[in-house]
Amino acid sequence: MTTSSTAPSVSSVAAYAAPAANAPLEKISVPRRPVGEHDVLIEIKYAGICHSDIHQVRDGWGEGIYPMVPGHEIAGVVTETGPGVSKYAVGDRVGVGCFVDSCRECEACLAGQEQHCAKGMTGTYNALDKNGEPTYGGYSTHLVVDENYAVRIPDGLSLDVAAPLLCAGITLYSPLNHWKAGPGKKVAILGLGGLGHMGVKIAHALGAEVTVLSQTLSKKEDGLKLGADHFYATSDPKTFEELAGSFDLIVSTVSAPLDMDAYLALLKVGGAFVNVGAPEEPNSLNMFSLIGGNKTLAGSMIGGIAETQEMLDFCARHGLGAEIELIAADRINEAYERVLASDVRYRFVIDAATI
Numbered sequence: 001m002t003t004s005s006t007a008p009s010v011s012s013v014a015a016y017a018a019p020a021a022n023a024p025l026e027k028i029s030v031p032r033r034p035v036g037e038h039d040v041l042i043e044i045k046y047a048g049i050c051h052s053d054i055h056q057v058r059d060g061w062g063e064g065i066y067p068m069v070p071g072h073e074i075a076g077v078v079t080e081t082g083p084g085v086s087k088y089a090v091g092d093r094v095g096v097g098c099f100v101d102s103c104r105e106c107e108a109c110l111a112g113q114e115q116h117c118a119k120g121m122t123g124t125y126n127a128l129d130k131n132g133e134p135t136y137g138g139y140s141t142h143l144v145v146d147e148n149y150a151v152r153i154p155d156g157l158s159l160d161v162a163a164p165l166l167c168a169g170i171t172l173y174s175p176l177n178h179w180k181a182g183p184g185k186k187v188a189i190l191g192l193g194g195l196g197h198m199g200v201k202i203a204h205a206l207g208a209e210v211t212v213l214s215q216t217l218s219k220k221e222d223g224l225k226l227g228a229d230h231f232y233a234t235s236d237p238k239t240f241e242e243l244a245g246s247f248d249l250i251v252s253t254v255s256a257p258l259d260m261d262a263y264l265a266l267l268k269v270g271g272a273f274v275n276v277g278a279p280e281e282p283n284s285l286n287m288f289s290l291i292g293g294n295k296t297l298a299g300s301m302i303g304g305i306a307e308t309q310e311m312l313d314f315c316a317r318h319g320l321g322a323e324i325e326l327i328a329a330d331r332i333n334e335a336y337e338r339v340l341a342s343d344v345r346y347r348f349v350i351d352a353a354t355i
């Protein structure tokens, strides 16, 4: 148990927020709750920009709560601990991902799958906490969070390249593990953005033969450097002829609807297509694309706290941080446009010192 008397609690912090759907982000102040019995106060050092931030800021998934302070790829340092905290001490390097609370009692929570909590996880932002107060995310200087919803960032990872692992890293690590990407498996990563580039790194480190499926060949050199064995453009119809029946596993990180039938045809018999991209529009498919070849269509959403810690430890062991472009907070709106144009190489990370 550690408490600090030197770092005072903060009640109001600087942040970048969208005041309304589709409005550009601007600097505001948001409240942070007092540090409670089991809470830690984190001085945020870096926050990644996830495409989910853009979907939500623009209300593409609906029910947005404004002003909205996005940010669920948070890396920082503990500066104060509540009296009941046992996991962390002042000075510890910690991360917070997509959720900051859950019921802790349901089957999913007890199984370490807090992201699927039966009562609904409490999102790090764009959500209401147990007291009905809106949550504000990581585009901010400080965050107060229950110690059980923070993870430890291993010493081998610097905080800037670790931040994107809190969403992009776990979102790819979890399905790659679940669907047993590894030696002897042919794995395709569809879309080479923030999620996709971590997928390439992690699948390669797990020992799989990795193919990138990207809209064009413009990122080919990067993809091969990240660990891909092969790189194909999906804008070229020949790709679909050449790769028919090739993959054990395809993980799609694409943020827009896809021609599912065309991609399902790239799976081997018994192969699986796992979707992690979260397009704003529904997608349709012909059921014969699944029936022929006993194929599986699956989804995956981030990962639980224990698996997130496992992913960070794995990434530290293998030296896998994100490839980042560090930006000052006043460039967030510009960065959003580049993400939307698939021009991110490969994650924008906000330097919280500039907020």
Ligand code: NAP
Residues within 6 Å of the ligand: 049, 050, 051, 052, 053, 055, 167, 168, 171, 190, 191, 192, 193, 194, 195, 196, 213, 214, 215, 216, 219, 253, 254, 255, 256, 257, 275, 276, 277, 278, 279, 300, 301, 302, 339, 340, 342, 343, 344, 346
């Ligand atoms: P991102 O950095 O924008 O990457 C998405 C990539 O998809 C782009 O770089 C592009 O890759 C490809 N793409 C974009 N538009 C496309 C289109 N119209 N057709 C084909 N390919 C297209 O986004 P991200 O942060 O990685 O997030 C990707 C998606 O996953 C978003 O929808 C996000 O909300 C979702 N997400 C889901 C979870 C989860 O838990 N399931 C977690 C985080 C994010 P190329 O240039 O290589 O073609």
Ligand code: ZN
Residues within 6 Å of the ligand: 050, 051, 052, 053, 072, 167, 168
């Ligand atoms: Zn995310």
Ligand code: ZN
Residues within 6 Å of the ligand: 102, 103, 104, 105, 106, 107, 108, 109, 110, 114, 116, 117, 118, 119, 120
């Ligand atoms: Zn629960």
